[in-house]
Amino acid sequence: xxxxxxxxxxxxxxxxxxxxxxxxxxxxxxxxxxxxxxxxxxxxxxxxxxxxxxxxxxxxxxxxxxxxxxxxxxxxxxxxxxxxxxxxxxxxxxxxxxxxxxxxxxxxxxxxxxxxxxxxxxxxxxxxxxxxxxxxxxxxxxxxxxxxxxxxxxxxxxxxxxxxxxxxxxxxxxxxxxxxxxxxxxxxxxxxxxxxxxxxxxxxxxxxxxxxxxxxxxxxxxxxxxxxxxxxxxxxxxxxxxxxxxxxxxxxxxxxxxxxxxxxxxxxxxxxxxxxxxxxxxxxxxxxxxxxxxxxxxxxxxxxxxxxxxxxxxxxxxxxxxxxxxxxxxxxxxxxxxxxxxxxxxxxxxxxxxxxxxx
Numbered sequence: 001x002x003x004x005x006x007x008x009x010x011x012x013x014x015x016x017x018x019x020x021x022x023x024x025x026x027x028x029x030x031x032x033x034x035x036x037x038x039x040x041x042x043x044x045x046x047x048x049x050x051x052x053x054x055x056x057x058x059x060x061x062x063x064x065x066x067x068x069x070x071x072x073x074x075x076x077x078x079x080x081x082x083x084x085x086x087x088x089x090x091x092x093x094x095x096x097x098x099x100x101x102x103x104x105x106x107x108x109x110x111x112x113x114x115x116x117x118x119x120x121x122x123x124x125x126x127x128x129x130x131x132x133x134x135x136x137x138x139x140x141x142x143x144x145x146x147x148x149x150x151x152x153x154x155x156x157x158x159x160x161x162x163x164x165x166x167x168x169x170x171x172x173x174x175x176x177x178x179x180x181x182x183x184x185x186x187x188x189x190x191x192x193x194x195x196x197x198x199x200x201x202x203x204x205x206x207x208x209x210x211x212x213x214x215x216x217x218x219x220x221x222x223x224x225x226x227x228x229x230x231x232x233x234x235x236x237x238x239x240x241x242x243x244x245x246x247x248x249x250x251x252x253x254x255x256x257x258x259x260x261x262x263x264x265x266x267x268x269x270x271x272x273x274x275x276x277x278x279x280x281x282x283x284x285x286x287x288x289x290x291x292x293x294x295x296x297x298x299x300x301x302x303x304x305x306x307x308x309x310x311x312x313x314x315x316x317x318x319x320x321x322x323x324x325x326x327x328x329x330x331x332x333x334x335x336x337x338x339x340x341x342x343x344x345x346x347x348x349x350x351x352x353x354x355x356x357x358x359x
Contacts, residue, residue, distance in 0.1 A: 024061035024091045026073065028081060031057050031097035035076035042070045042083070043195040049086075057097075067193060068109075068161035085109035085161045109162035116153050116166075120146065147173060158186055164196055176203040176210055206323040209331060211343055220340045222251065222333045223321045225285065227308035230295045235308055240283050241335050247279030248357060250350070251331040253324050255287040255313070256297035261328040264346065265301040271350050272305055278358050279335075281305060287313045287327060 026037065037059040039049040049066050052059050059073075066086055073081040073093065082093050082102040087109050095102035104110045123146045130139040150169055157163035163186065171179045180203050183196065190196060209220050226236035241249050252268070254261035272282060282305035288294035289311050298307050310316050318324070322331065332342035332353065345353055 021088050022061075022064040022066070022086055022091065023089070024059075024064060024073070024084070024093065026059045026081065026093035028057045028059075028102075029094075029096045037081065038074045038076075039064065039086075040072045040074055041066070042072055044069065046072075068164075068190075069193075069195065070161065070165060085113065085165070087161050109157065109160045109165075112153060112157050112160070112162045113165070116149070119149055123149070154182075158190065161190070161193075164190055164193060167196075168199065171199065171203070176207040179203050202323050202325070209322050209340055209343075211340055221338045222331070222340055225251075225283070225308070225318045225321070227285065227310050227316075227318070229306070229308055230291075230298060235306055237283050240281055240306055241333055241338060243281070243335070245279060246281045246335045248275075248281075248354070249333045249335060250280070250282045250345075251322075251333060252282055252284045253287065253319070253322070253327050253329045254284060255327055256290075256293045257288070258327050262297075262301070264328050265303070267347055267350055269302055271354055274351070275354050275358055276305075280354060280358075283308070285309065285316065285318050286311075287316055287319065289313050 024039070033054065035054050036051045037054055038051045039061060041047045041049050049071065050061055050064055052061055064086060068085070068087045070083070071086050072083050075081060082095075082104050084091055084093065084104045085107065087107050089107035091104065091110055092106040093102060093104050103114070105114060123142055127139055127142045127146075130136075130142060150166060150173070154163055154166035154170060157166060167179075167183060167186070170182060174182070180200065183191070183200055183203070186196065207218065207220070209223065212219055222237060222241060224236055224238040226234055226238075229235055237249070237251065240246060250268075250271075254264070256262075268282060271280065282303075284303060284305060284307045286294050286297075286307065286309035288297075288309055291309075291311055294307075294309055294311065297303075314324070322329070328346070330343070330345060331340050332345060333339070334341050342353055
């Protein structure tokens with residue numbers, strides 16, 4: 001259940017104080033070293049909010065003056081201690097340094113996150129058991145329960161920063177139009193947060209390249225890209241879409257360092273083998289930074305389609321144009337009119353969609 005894993009990964013890798021009255025008290029068992037603990041804003045380019053000196057195995061931020069946000073406590077070594085939400089109140093951080101059993105509690109957002117993580121873990125276990133037993137119907141039911149759980153936690157926490165965190169998770173499941181409607185249900189103090197403003201701007205730009213939603217008057221067309229191939233030749237997406245021999249083009253964003261991207265390649269190779277001669281082409285945009293690794297991946301994965309890159313990772317200009325915030329991400333373009341007709345076709349969904357189009 002990819003959506004469950006997505007949220008678990010985001011929360012476990014990421015685990016709120018209105019900030020004029022935020023106090024953070026921490027204790028790390030089995031850790032006794034000199035140094036400082038840094039409080040880092042995860043929603044503001046990892047900027048350092050504050051720092052305090054470790055006293056044995058304890059630390060104390062007496063008054064954090066910062067707008068509500070998602071943050072991380074970190075040691076001098078760069079090792080993270082915990083993730084937390086900054087909001088009014090007293091946040092308690094405690095656990096064992098050796099087994100990473102760090103818990104965060106004490107304020108509404110942090111308590112809500114702990115509750116959601118517990119429930120999400122339970123559903124994930126149930127999902128794996130259902131998959132292991134080959135019970136796909138039960139697995140789908142659990143997946144739907146997880147989606148409903150996320151929406152429930154959002155509705156219950158609109159008035160705090162955890163609600164903003166959950167809104168971000170819901171953005172992976174909804175169209176941008178749906179997301180923008182949900183964002184407008186936040187109270188004004190939450191909508192005023194800089195991270196919410198950024199989310200709103202991204203969603204408005206993302207609408208331009210999302211497949212047309214039912215009832216929408218907006219028809220999304222592809223945005224041209226022109227970048228170098230491994231050989232140094234500039235090839236534009238427009239030249240591929242307007243090639244008279246092509247009927248559908250899959251614009252695929254990937255990178256050699258991206259495990260999920262590599263996992264998609266066998267299906268893309270199969271799709272290319274089955275439908276290329278019928279008018280299917282792939283225009284792959286890599287977010288690599290190392291040209292050698294990019295070229296080796298193309299060769300190893302037998303990516304015989306069009307491949308381009310500026311070797312700038314997510315600073316690739318196309319990432320901004322298509323609002324690509326994670327990879328793999330893809331867009332299926334109808335060459336007859338330049339309209340984007342599908343997005344994020346993963347795994348067998350690529351073959352199923354092409355089988356439908358080329359029948």
